[in-house]
Amino acid sequence: MRAPADWPDILSVENNFLLLEKKILDGKIRDYHQLRSEVFAWHGWDLISQERLFSMILPFLQQQVQRARRAMPGLYADHLEPVRPESIHTQNDWHRVPILVKDDELSQGLQGFRQIVNEDPLLLRPSDPAAQAAVAFRSGGSLGQATPTFLTLADREREIQAWRRGHDYHGLIPGDSVLYTYNTTHKGGQWMQESLWTHGTNVYLRRPEEGPLQVLHNLRAFHVNVLFTVQQPYEAMSRQEKAAGINLHTLIQSSLENPDYLGVLLPDSQGQKQVDFIFLGGFSIVPYALELVRNYLTETPVATLLGSSEAIPQACSTNPQLTPTGLCHYNNLHLLQGPHFIEVVKPDGDAWMPVKKGEQGLLVYTSWARDGTIWIRYAPGDVATWLLDEGECPCGIFSPVVTDVRRLDPAGRSDLILYGCAAG
C-alpha cells in the first residue's frame, strides 16, 4: 500500500497528459480512437479544471453526438435531432444537449427508452463498424426489465485503465495482493480483476462455492493485504438470492466466531492484522457497512468507487489514511472524468445546467470514448449532491466532490436501490 508520505506523488499532472492536451487543442487528435487506453490511467484528468477538461474532450463529445445520431438512430435520431454537433463549442452549448432517461420522467417532459429497448435491445448497439464484436452487459433492472450496454474490447481497456486511478486513490501499488469476492460474471467483477491485474497487483478470486471461512483461509494463505468485497447489509440477509454470497458482514462474523483467524481481517490481541484496506464498491457505502467499519474495522481504511454496467468509473472516495485532511472519504466522491464525462445537473429552461454547491441534481454521463453503446448525457436515475467545487478538497485531487449518491426511485422501492446488485 502507498505510504501517506507518498500521496503527493500522484497529485501532479503527468507530462504526457500535458502533451496529449496540447495535441488535442492543436487539432492533431480529433478522434477518440487516437487515444491509447493507457491515457485513462493518468491522474491529469482529475487534476485540471472543468474548463480545461471540457476543452480537451470537446472534439470527442462532438464526435460521439454525431456518431450517436448516425449509428444509434432508434435511440437518438429524434432525441438529438435539434443538436448540431459542430455547433457545440462551449459548456453552455453542451448544457442544451437534451438528457436521456431510461424511464419516463413526465414532470420534466422526458420520455424513457426502456420500452422500445425492451422490444429491440439491439437499438443500443451502434450499427457502425466500431461496435462490432461487442459484449452485452445488462444493467440490474431494479425498476424494470434490464437493458444492455454493449462494449468492445477497446472499451473494456479504456475503463480498466481509468479504474486504475481509483486504485491509486485507494493506495494500491504494484505488488499488493488483492482478494476479491465479487461475481466475475458481472461487468464490475470482470473489470475489477483486470484493472487490478493491470495495475500490477496480485489478484485472488473467490470461487463461488467458497464460504467465508475459506475466504479467510485464502486471505491468510496468499498474504493478502487488500480485500475487495461487497457490503451486503444485514437487513437483506433473509433474501436467499442475496444471502448466498460473501460480504463484509459474513467475513466479520466468521472472523469473530473463529478466533484462529483474528489477525487477518480483524485485529488479533496485539492489534495486528493483515488486511490494510477494504474496497466496498458498486454504490454508496450503506449505513450498515459504515456501522461495521466503526465497530469492527476502526483501523482499516475503507473506500468505494461508483460505477455501473453502463459506465465505469464515475467517482470514488479516497483512502482516509492517505488523505487524513481530505473531505472525500466514504460516500464523498471525487468525480472521475474519462472515458466518461460526469455531470450533476438540474433543469433550467430548455437546458440542463450544473448544480451549485449544496444542491442535488441528476447524475448524468456521456461516454465520449466508447465504441459500444454511446450514452449522451444519460441520466440512469441516480441523484447526487454537489458537496465541494473543484479545487476545494484538501486531499489535493482537483475534481469536484459529490455526496449522497442514490437512485431516484419514484416508486419508493428504495430497498432495491440501496442494496443494489452487488451479490457476490
Next chain:
Amino acid sequence: MGAQRVEMTYPLILSGKEQIRTTFAGASNFYPGYTYQIACAGPLDIASAIGAARQAERGSIVQRKDLLKIAANEFNYAQEDIEHAVRMTGMPIKLISSLFAEIPKILRKVPDQILSRFNQIDLDKTCLAEKISLDLYKVLIPNPGFCYAITPGNDPRATALVAANLTCLGIPFIIRASIRDAAAPMVIRALIASGIDPRFAQLLYLDREDPNANQNHAHLVEACSTVWTFGPPAIIDRTLRFQPNPPRASLDLEGVDINPADVNALHALLVEWGPSGLDRRIQLETSLVDLFTGKNVLRHALGNCAALASDQFTEQTKNWLYASMGYAIVCTATKSIMVVRGNNWVNQAAEFLDSLVVGDPLDSETQVGYIDSNCLDFLEELHRKNQHRATFFGGQRISQFQAAPLLVHSQADVPDFFAQEIPAYVLACRYCQDLNEGIRQVNHYTHEQPRLAVSLMDFPPNQLQEDISTLHTQTILVNKPTTSLLYAFHEGNDYALLLSQGKLVAF
C-alpha cells in the same frame, strides 16, 4: 397506576464488556406502563460471543472452585433489582428476596457437592475424578465446546445454577437470559469480578419480536456443543428445538407417461393441466428441522410435582405446604397431594390457605402474588367444568391477575387437577387409605415421563424404606418441599455426568 418507564437497561455481557448497541423494550404483564430496555444481540454480537467462548480458558477444578467462592462474595444486588423481579414475575417480594439471597449459596455449594463425589484424590488436580478403588479412577473430562443456556423468567436462581455447574465442570457458556430474569447480569458480573476468564461466562438477550431471532437462536445452537433449556418439553420443542424448513410442493405424476427428468415435457404437461388440473396433483409439504440433533441437551421432564402427606397438620406442615405451592409458577411447585388416612386435613389446609395474605406482590406482607390472567381464566374454566366432581375451597377471582389460592378436594378421578401442571396457586387433594394407595394415585396421574419430584411429609422412616421406590418420579424429597433446589442435580439431572466424559484410569 400510570406509566412507569424506568431508566434501567440490561446490557449484553460479552468477553467481560457490557454492551448496549440496540435495545428493545421489556414490559411488565402486571404493572401497566412499567417498561425498561434490554440490549438486543445482533448476529455479530453472537459471533463475538461464540468466538470468545471457543477461546475461553477453562482453568483447573481447584481454580474454578475458588473463583466460584469469590463470585459468591462478589454477588450483590439492590432493592430495585428485587422489585424489578417482582414486577416481572408477579411473585411476592418476600419470596423473590429469598431466591436472590440463595444465589451466593448456589455458587458456593455446587463445587462442594460435585467435589464431594469426584474428589480427585491423588490425581491431577486439574480434573474431577471418582475414586473407585485404590488403583481405579473415573476421570471426568469436561465436554468440548461451549454451552448455550436459555434460562427461564420465573426463577432468578436459574442463571446461578447454570453458571455454578458449568463453571465447576469447566465448560464455557453463553447465557441467553429471559428478559424477565433480573438476576442474570448480576451473576455474570460476579463471575467476571471473581477473575474468571471473561470469555468463559457471557450473557446475551434476543428480542423474540425480531424477525432474525429464530435465525440467531439457531446459529447459537449450531455453534455450541451443549444446549441447556428449562421448561416443559412441549414448550421447548415448539419454541427452541424445532424450526420449519421452507415449504416444498410435490407433484403427483401417477398415471402420467412422461419422463420426470424431461423438463420440457413437464412444462408442457403443466401448461396442459392448467391451475385446476394442478390443484388435484400438487401437494404442499412442510417439515421441521431439529436444531438439537447432535447436541448434548440438558432438559427436564414434565413438572407436575406431587406430595404425599400424613394426616398431621402442624405448624411445620403449614410451612412445608406454603413452600410447596407458594412458588406457584415454577415446574417444581406441588400441584397435588395425597393425604394418607386423612379426615380433617383438607379443612385445615383450606383454612390455612385462606389465611394467606393476597395482595400487591410489592407489599412485604403479601404471600399470594399475581398470576398470568390466561392461567387464572383456565383455572376458572376447569373449576366450572368439574364443579360437581370435587369440593372447592377458595379460588375467588380478585382481579385480572389475582385470585385466592384454590384447594380442590375430590375422591373421584379428576385428571384436570391431579394430572396437569397449572402455573397458579392451586392444589388438588385426595384422601388415601395408606401410603401404597397414595403412591398408586400419584403414579396413576403421572404421564409416561416421570414427575420431576414427589415430596413425602411426616411419614415414619421405616415406612418410607418399604414403599417409595415405586414412585414414578425423578426425585423424592422427604420432609422437604418439591420446590427445594438440588443445586447439582436440578430436575433430576446429574450435571457432573451429563456435562463430562468419563474416562477410566487404572494403575
